[in-house]
Amino acid sequence: MDPEVSAVLHRSLQHKFLQLSRGEKSKLFFEDGSIVIDASGGAAVACIGHGNDKVKKAIAAQLDKIAYCSTAFYTSSVCEELCQELVQSTHGFMTRALIVSSGSEAMEAAMKLARQYFLEKSTPEPQRVNFIARQQSYHGTTLGSLSMGGHVYRRAKFEPMLLNNISRVSPCFPYHNRNSQESDEAYVSRLAAELDAEFQRLGPETVCAFVAEPVVGAALGCVTSVPGYFKAMKQVCTKYGALLVLDEVMCGMGRTGTLHAWEQEDVVPDIQTLGKCLGGGYQPIAAMLVHRNVVEVMSNGTGAFVHGHTYQGHPIACAAALEVQKIVKEERLIENVRKLEPILSEGLIKSVSHHPNVGNIRGRGFFWGIEFVADKETGKPFPVSAGVAMGLAELGLSKEYGIAVYPGSGTVDGVNGDHVIISPAYNTTAEEIEEIVEIFQRLVSDYFKAKESTL
Secondary structure (H helix, E strand, O other): OOOOOOOOOOOOOOOOOOOOEEEEEEEEOOOOOOOEEEOOOOHHOOOEEEHHHHHHHHHHHOOOOOOOOOOOOOHHHHHHHHHHHHHHHHOOOOEEEEEEEEEHHHHHHHHHHHHHHHHHHHOOOOOOOEEEEOOOOOOOOHHHHHOOOOHHHHHHHHHOOOOOOEEEOOOOOOOOOOOOOOOOHHHHHHHHHHHHHHHHHHHHHEEEEEEEOEOOOOOOEEEEEOOHHHHHHHHHHHOOOOEEEEEEOOOOOOOOOOOOOHOOOOOOOEEEEHHHHOOOOOOOOEEEEEEEEHHHHHHOOOOOOOOOOOOOOOHHHHHHHHHHHHHHHOHHHHHHHHHHHHHHHOOOOOOOOOOEEEEEEEOOOOOEEEOOOOOOOEEEOOHHHOOHHHHHHHHHOOOOOOOEEEEEEOOOOOOEEEEEEEEOOOOOOHHHHHHHHHEEEEEHHHHHHHHHHHO
């Protein structure tokens, strides 16, 4: 094989990927000598930046103890400590945690636990096999988690293989879906009625759970719900005895200004998934948190969750995540997110909201999405063939700009629509935020100026 041709099965077989050399704080250094500001932390992952010495030492110290733990037989002190840290952060609502290696694995576990919960009840409900999720959502890339998600493009090639017990209702997406004269209260009432009708259509006694992201990440680009939305959705679930599963893989662990995004929504989930900012990218790790009520039913039933992975509770991953969470807490980094959020949000709004191709800027904390449109008046998207978000992100990596943003497509209907996400590390400074905003403004202006004749 030609040594110039990569042996890696990359996401694209045609694209030549830049080769990373190292990372330091908010900067990425490449083999060709270029330097990039990591304004998105990859996919909103690198929450404390790159190359942290404390995390490296914690990983090395764990290697001196034990690297792998067969969880069918043993546990490790570092896994126990991480899970204690996680459940204690939920104000007593969640009492058990499962540590896995990816957000997709966490969602698979949540789906299976929701089903098993109803089998373990003192009066079992084996007829509960259905789930209700939302359109234009993303919950993972394995077949089960992809079935749960509603991203049309990601699902398209695999539709015949996906589960048929998952239906979807509208997302809470006011920019595109709320009527011009509709109040927040009326909009929430309409969406709650839609969810209620879907329970009725399926048969309320057949539904395991409603699944949603508190702040929608990759599929919609940092879309927050209007006030009262999740409280209303929870009420519908409670009415029919179904569970509420909140996917915080992308928006959780401090990304939106509180450790758990649901803390801002006046609800508590029955099952929660989390991932990216749990370990900050230092090791592959994600988790599922379980409400005490669900744990109690399982404990009084068989007392066993019929599920498992070879690498669950992996000591090295747990050590890295535990140290990341200690750093976040000790350095008061979530407070920093809340403090500097106005600089990021107001900076983006001031610098690019007036641009004719910027339709909407939304988000919370250090999690902001910028949606690009062909027509600002109507919010009409660019066609998917234009590749706007990816094109802008790739231009950003060039030496002239040196900034990494996270692109997304299918924003409007699952196929068409473009957005990018800006999600810097929690320890980013005010000066660095201002630099990100300045470069991003220049990037947006230059990209669309160069594309005027083709878009």
